[in-house]
Amino acid sequence: MDKLLIVGGTPLSGEVAMSGAKNAALPILCASLLTSDPLQLTNVPQLKDISTMLRLLGDMGVGVTMDGVDGMVLDASALTNPVASYEMVKTMRASILVLGPLLARCGEARVSLPGGCAIGARPVEQHIKGLQAMGAEITVEQGYVLAKASRLKGARICTDMVTVTGTENLMMAACLADGETIIENAAREPEVVDLANCLVSMGARISGAGTDIIRIQGVEKLHGATHAIMPDRIETGTYLCAAAATGGDIRLTRTSAAYLDTVVDKLLDAGCDITVERDAIRIRAPQRLKAVSLRTAPYPAFPTDMQAQFMAINCIADGVATIRETIFENRFMHVNELMRLGANIQIEGNNAIVRGCDHLEGATVMATDLRASASLVIAGLVARGETLIDRIYHLDRGYERIEEKLEKLGAQVKRVH
Ligand code: EPU
Numbered sequence: 507m508d509k510l511l512i513v514g515g516t517p518l519s520g521e522v523a524m525s526g527a528k529n530a531a532l533p534i535l536c537a538s539l540l541t542s543d544p545l546q547l548t549n550v551p552q553l554k555d556i557s558t559m560l561r562l563l564g565d566m567g568v569g570v571t572m573d574g575v576d577g578m579v580l581d582a583s584a585l586t587n588p589v590a591s592y593e594m595v596k597t598m599r600a601s602i603l604v605l606g607p608l609l610a611r612c613g614e615a616r617v618s619l620p621g622g623c624a625i626g627a628r629p630v631e632q633h634i635k636g637l638q639a640m641g642a643e644i645t646v647e648q649g650y651v652l653a654k655a656s657r658l659k660g661a662r663i664c665t666d667m668v669t670v671t672g673t674e675n676l677m678m679a680a681c682l683a684d685g686e687t688i689i690e691n692a693a694r695e696p697e698v699v700d701l702a703n704c705l706v707s708m709g710a711r712i713s714g715a716g717t718d719i720i721r722i723q724g725v726e727k728l729h730g731a732t733h734a735i736m737p738d739r740i741e742t743g744t745y746l747c748a749a750a751a752t753g754g755d756i757r758l759t760r761t762s763a764a765y766l767d768t769v770v771d772k773l774l775d776a777g778c779d780i781t782v783e784r785d786a787i788r789i790r791a792p793q794r795l796k797a798v799s800l801r802t803a804p805y806p807a808f809p810t811d812m813q814a815q816f817m818a819i820n821c822i823a824d825g826v827a828t829i830r831e832t833i834f835e836n837r838f839m840h841v842n843e844l845m846r847l848g849a850n851i852q853i854e855g856n857n858a859i860v861r862g863c864d865h866l867e868g869a870t871v872m873a874t875d876l877r878a879s880a881s882l883v884i885a886g887l888v889a890r891g892e893t894l895i896d897r898i899y900h901l902d903r904g905y906e907r908i909e910e911k912l913e914k915l916g917a918q919v920k921r922v923h
Pocket of ligand 1 (some may be wrong): 626631
């Protein structure tokens with residue numbers, strides 16, 4: 507199993523390009539199931555989660571042709587097998603995103619329930635309830651969701667909580683339904699908007715994406731399209747934090763600050779200087795950061811996917827910060843690992859109280875989930891001496907060529923096989 511060896515203490519400097527967004531690419535790959543025409547995508551990140559999704563789609567009969575470094579063409583004209591097995595879904599929860607498109611296009615689907623996950627229970631009952639409201643007959647047998655519908659019907663759906671993949675699944679299903687679907691309490695995440703933009707270029711009739719009410723007027727058929735995946739706002743935020751923690755000065759290109767308002771605001775509060783360009787961001791960090799408190803919540807509030815990285819920067823900031831996690835019930839797995847590096851963190855329910863220390867010391871730590879791993883990388887970059895991060899397969903799920911990008915910024919990072 508690969509590990510990452512980091513020698514901390516070098517301020518990051520220089521320039522690096524950001525990749526396409528994992529959480530936009532995953533639903534958009536599933537959107538290919540909605541048409542028998544080719545869907546051409548660019549700026550697709552090369553990540554483990556993407557190759558898992560391509561394997562899942564391939565098993566269903568979707569043809570995948572790679573096109574250059576970050577492009578591909580998906581062809582679901584010969585969709586034969588509307589099944590997502592437990593073996594696939596258990597390795598990647600986002601596999602549930604095939605449920606809506608399969609049901610809409612094939613009239614049936616057999617998709618494994620994802621089961622629990624390191625960061626929380628993460629049930630999918632809102633996806634199921636929404637599809638039932640659209641007329642699907644759904645049963646759960648032997649851990650599988652069995653769904654049937656001759657043609658889905660438009661419906662008014664109000665989800666109990668804001669759910670990103672739930673909104674995406676229902677929006678995709680509604681594209682081919684008979685009549686209008688209204689999704690209330692919809693997720694407003696930029697990735698939902700990127701998916702909607704792709705669907706619209708495939709002929710879908712969607713309005714309101716990016717607000718909490720999305721209206722979809724069902725059509726008979728979708729057609730092929732070309733779409734460029736949006737930049738990864740969480741990868742961008744992670745590199746900004748790495749620069750902030752190390753007292754660095756970096757410029758991130760092929761990205762946008764447009765969806766990072768709350769993250770940029772917190773970095774400004776921490777004392778960083780940030781310059782926003784049309785498709786680049788530069789950050790210059792002070793000698794010592796100021797502690798910044800935050801509370802995670804659905805977009806446009808502070809993203810849960812950036813919570814762990816801000817925990818890491820608060821560990822070495824001046825002052826005390828309170829970090830409140832409101833989306834997932836178990837997303838503090840990185841705390842004990844950060845404490846192995848010398849951090850002072852106290853957990854009280856869903857609050858973490860972080861008292862900044864003047865330095866961290868390298869140690870061996872274990873990655874537990876994707877964003878927790880990112881926080882350990884940031885802590886390792888700032889710690890004195892060597893930090894060895896075990897189980898970095900979590901990182902490979904969501905950060906493209908991370909050691910190469912960090913090395914480009916001057917960090918001492920090595921993958922150990
Ligand atoms: N929830 C339910 N029932 C449902 C759906 C959601 O109780 O039917 C709960 C979840 O358990 C959670 C909350 O609602 O407590 C929000 O979950 P959501 O459904 O929004 O999460 P998700 O769609 O499974 C996506 C991202 C996550 C990101 C969350 C929150 C993808 C593929 N994943 O997950 O990304 O943390 O939204 O923004 O888009 C990551 O990239 O590291 C990651 C975990």
